[in-house]
Amino acid sequence: MYQEERLIGVIQFLKENRRISIDQMCEMFNISRDTARRDLVKLEERKAIVRTRGGAILPTSHNAIKDYTNRLKTVSFEKQQIGSKAASLIQTGDKIILDTSTTVQACANRMRPMDITVITNSIHQAEILSNVEDVSIQLLGGYLQKEHQFLYGSSVIERLKSYHVDKAFIGVVGISEQGLSIGHEEDGMVKRNMMQQAEQVIVLADHTKLGITEFFSFASLNDVDIIITDLLPNEDFQKQLEKFNVELIVTEEEESDLWT
Template sequence: MYQEERLIGVIQFLKEKRRISIDQMCEMFDISRDTARRDLVKLEERKAIVRTRGGAILPRTHTAIQDYSNRLNTVSYEKQQIGSKAASFIRAGDKIILDTSTTVQACANQIPPLEVTVITNSIHQAEILSNLESVSIQLLGGYLQKEHQFLYGASVIERLKKYHVDRAFIGVVGISEAGLTIAHEEDGMVKRNMIKQAEQVIVLADHTKFGVTEFFSFADLNDVDVIITDRLPDEDFRQCLNEANVDLIVTEEEGPGIWT
């Protein structure tokens, strides 16, 4: 097999598995470790991979995070389905936390008229729920992040520490073996403390968030109880979730839709 054929094979493998080792390359292509290393050097020179100890990964891609108003205009059918499933977890008398993400907003839009206490740092979530007489809202005060419409800072975190809730509904920009990640550190610090105050942590993430690692890590996989998504992630990541004791609920699946 020519080198170019091997390089194409390596990239295809990385797109599916996200990581490749030199030993895997030797077995796949029946080549020596020195040849495998030379192939990785060639791919690195083309900026197609990032070399790691003993192998390689694909380089991170950075997607610009739209402001909140633009993201609201692109709330997809899949996010609406995720939000509907998340809302079905809420029971009368619950005390819950809702973060600022648009997927969590899809949940807020579908909360039934129950006696529920909601704690949030999102102006939009509070505005939506203000139309439900049965919902009591605790809006966490702090500095306003104008572009993305959330409140943050030491006062938000100190206030959060006073509450203990049944469930926290958390959105992410990325979810991978590195855990839960977000683009803005100030948002991530609030999310981290929301998770600490909840008996059950439910992450809402459409399939585009899997395998993505963003700038700021705010939680590990084992901090999560349930992930609700629209498509089943790959087998390797499902194994990571299983090891972290995370229940996976896939909205497109028929039947109970719970994977472990």
């Protein structure tokens, strides 16, 4: 097998398994450890991988996190499905926390008039729910993050500690075996404290967030009760969720059931 063929094989393996070891390469391609190392050096020179001790991983994908206004324009059908399912879990009398994410905003958009209390640090979530009858809103005051339209800082965190709620709805930029992560530390610190004040933590994440680890990790899978997503994740990730007793709700599967 030519080197270029092996390099293509390595990248394909990494896309499916996230990491590869030199021993795995030797077994896959029937090559020596020295040849495997030379292949990894070649891929590293092309910036296609990041070499680790004994193997390689794919480089972190640093997709630009769009400002909130632009993200609002790209709320996908999948996020709307996730938001609708999340809203269906809210019951009369609930006290809930909503974070600032657009997927959680999709939940706010689907909430019907009922006697509930909503705590949020999102200006957009508060504005949406101000038009929904019987919903009481507690807007957490703090510094305004102008680009993404959320309030943050020590005053937000201190205020959060005074509340005890039934459910917290949390959005992420990444969720993996390393836990929940976000692009902004100040946002992540608020999310962490929101989760700590809730009896039940419900994470809303479309399939593009699964298996991703972003800049700032703010919680582990052990802190999560339910994940709502649109596509069934791979088997390894499902096993991780089972390990931590996280319930998985997949909107695509529920929609399929309606037609069977």
